[in-house]
Amino acid sequence: MQTSGPSAARQPLPEVNMKFKRATLERAEKFISDIYFTDVNLRGQLYPDTQPVEEIHHYGSSGRYLSPAQATGGRGEVKVGDSFGPTWATHWFRVTAEVPERFAGQQVRLRWNTGCEAMVYSTENEPLQGLTELGGQERTDFILSRSAVAGQRYVFHIEMACNPIMGAGHAGMINPPDPNRTFTLAQCELAVYDPDCAALYYDLELLVAMASKMDDKWPRSYQALYTANEIVNACRVGDRDSYKRCHEIARQFFNQHNGDSQLTIASMANCHIDCAWLWTYEETVRKCARSFASTLRLMEDYPELNFACSQAQQYEWVKVHYPGLYDRMKTAVADGRFISVGGSWVEMDANMPGSEALARQFLVGQRFFKQEFGQYCQVFWLPDTFGYSSQLPQLMTSAGMKYFLTQKISWNLINKFPHHSFKWQGLDGTQVITHFPPANTYGCEVTIDEVLNTVTNLEDKGRVSESLMLYGYGDGGGGPTEGMLERMQRLKDCDGLPRIRPSTPMDFFSKLESTSASSLCTWVGEMYLELHNATYTTQAEIKKANRVGEFLLRDAETVSAFASLLKLADYPHTELLRIWKLFLLNQFHDILPGTSIEAAHDLAKDYYKDVHKSAKQMFVTGLDALLTSSTGQPSTEAAAGAGTDSSSVLTAALVNPFSWQREEVCSVPAGVQVPDGCSVQRNAGDDGSVLALVQVPSLGVACGKTIFSASQASTAVVEAVEESVGAYRLSNKHLHVTIDRHGQLTSLIVNKTGREALPEGQTGNRLVMFDDIPLFWDAWDVMPYHLETRRVLDNATELRVTETGPLRVSVQYKVQISERSHLVQTISLCSNEEFVRFHTRVDWHENRQFLKVEFPVDVSSTEATYETQFGHTRRPTHSNTSWDVAKFELCGHKWCDYSEYGFGMAVMTDCKYGYCAKDKLIRISLLRSPKAPDGNSDMGCHEFSYAVFPHQGSFQDAGVIRQSYNFNHPLSIMARASSSPQAAVPGGYLSDGHYGMRAQCVYRRAS
């Protein structure tokens, strides 16, 4: 071994130094390998001496965020090699160690590795640092002393979380978790760490990478190679003086500087932590603590480390569960090193949240940052979401942020996004300066590849002089590490590579704006991600809970605001904020898209139940407050069935939360009397309720008999006629609809003009199935080739009339989808409505099948329109270019419209988000059946409705927007016991000036 013998300098023979690049390079690689020749190479000397700890005491296991004192089932003294589990369990240990004599004066570290996440705590239970295997040798060390004192004793608590940092997928990262994993305590020891050896190790690591990754047309890669070779020749393993001499050789190389024209990389640390994904929210709380504590500790040694941190929710989690750590974070925030970015409550999905919810992400988030840290975030930060709504520039600017950082668009399947630094122009014309880090990741490790990619990938060379590199392990947390910072120090200004300067988000963007704003290109409209488009459909129950919840929150705020404004009730600020936070959390970019594990979805569904229940309760409380005011008599909710007793007359009360008048066929609870002369229709079932036509003014509370108008009786007629065997025609004053025995529409005529909406010979409401096997990302992706596997479900049975008018007619049929799944659908037409309803129940037990419904439409237009937040997005109906081809599965909210001048057809849904209008066909995506990461995704019963709305004129003039709100949130009559209540807010409070304008919400600002 080289350490033996005299330490005379080596004198290589010149003829030996041949031009064998491969051998020279591989020799240097092996010299720092942690696999090969570690008994004689440099890497093997990083920890030249080790000593077992004195004792590892197992306290037992506990739940999350508890202390060792609350652990049970302890095994007492345990040893390296023992195993602990199962998956998701928490185990607590006390580690006691004493520094041996021979370690004196050296850097000594505690090394701990269980192959899963862990955190070291003080004995007072303050979190100190995460201990997590991050794929390499990093973050399994905890520095005890840089100059150890012999005999010094250390005692720590260690919390072991039985989950690897990227979840516990069974035989594959995104597979459903294996619940029975155990984790072995592979390492727990004191070790001497040799900083001189480490310094040389990082030098060589970079030299080897430069030699292998840099373009060998240029001399720099050879200079790196020969410098590495020189070092390997000169290095005497185990001899620290030789490390220092070799480090000096490396320093000379790294200090050869660039010319003035070289591009600069602005670097900053970050840690993308998914609020839930391959783990639940509960584990994320701890991921935050581990990542943030580790980062703060690293800041002590690396003054250039600045850390950008988003998601107010994650700050709040730490505040609640780790107050000591949160105080340290606050100090680092005040020092300008822990930098709050994003301004939103969580890094949300940016496709599906409704208008108000998307605005609240910013409102609730920015308020938190202001309240906690005295300032709003200035940079909107959303690196990892599955497409970017065209409404974001206006909203982020309104929330005080004119700069935007993101990254995911680099995942596009077909087309490469043409800019990295650019102006993004939103729906209303607002422009924000936007940057995508060109390394195409937010989790850089500061490798030569990433540094080179940050330059070579940059699409704006010449226009800008800087691009951004985000380093730090992410997704499952982790953050920056020692190795990343060591590499960055060496690459500050090294000839042949871009300069790297530590920066902050604001520093980078303000410089970009001041130096390059005038030369940046502009991207107008949405940034559609050409991947993960199945996320508009996966986890139908989550999507439905989201849509329903948005309306329930609106109801609760509307009545609570009026009741408090009129001093009839206190405004429930605290409770509303509580449920808004849960609701916004569930719009996180792996929950609303449905791309998490089953346990994460189950918890999200519990949160939705909580939100819905509380919002409904607030609504009832507010409504009752508004109804009692005029008489002074309480107007309480009627008990179910109270109206069956003829002595108790109940009164109808209802709220119209929308800023337009409405007329709807409504279910009237038993006991509420509909005045004589009004049309009524017996409801199916035996609860005594009836259908009646109800008319209410815009925004406000309506009650009593005035909502039923006798004058409507003559116009309120709808009928169902059997046209041929098993085929029916439904008609009212607006539409004629013919339905064949398969439940498909054979004709759809707008009465006013007599125009047929369906193309000749084609049917509407065709249920279709597709094989839905993506390339990898099961819950996320539907690939374009699925369209080649289309099968029409035309085996309907039992088409029969179930309602006969005069207010609503319905036919119902059943389709056996497969041996495992079936569907029952009720097609209805109401007397006053311009659209046909399709209420659908599906018992769904498929494997990688996709259910959609199709409506062909006889119009000619190059664009179709899809609802988005506070507006709509137009997208091509053809496949002219590769950008058009990529748009085969698209996000829309409540409606999608395919119109030509003067005529068109809209479809509306009450809980769906996936659409495609192309080639004279509108498709709605209904249900999927992926198996990873949630093995039971979407299995079971589903209930949803969609509607088809053929119309004259544009969709705006035809009222598609309003009707889509009405369709989603029908008027609901509540029975009230008071005999003659009056509403304190009798409607008409706020009314739209024009169809295109609407009041989005009514709520009371926090004081």
Ligand SMILES: [Zn+2]
């Ligand atoms: Zn993410």
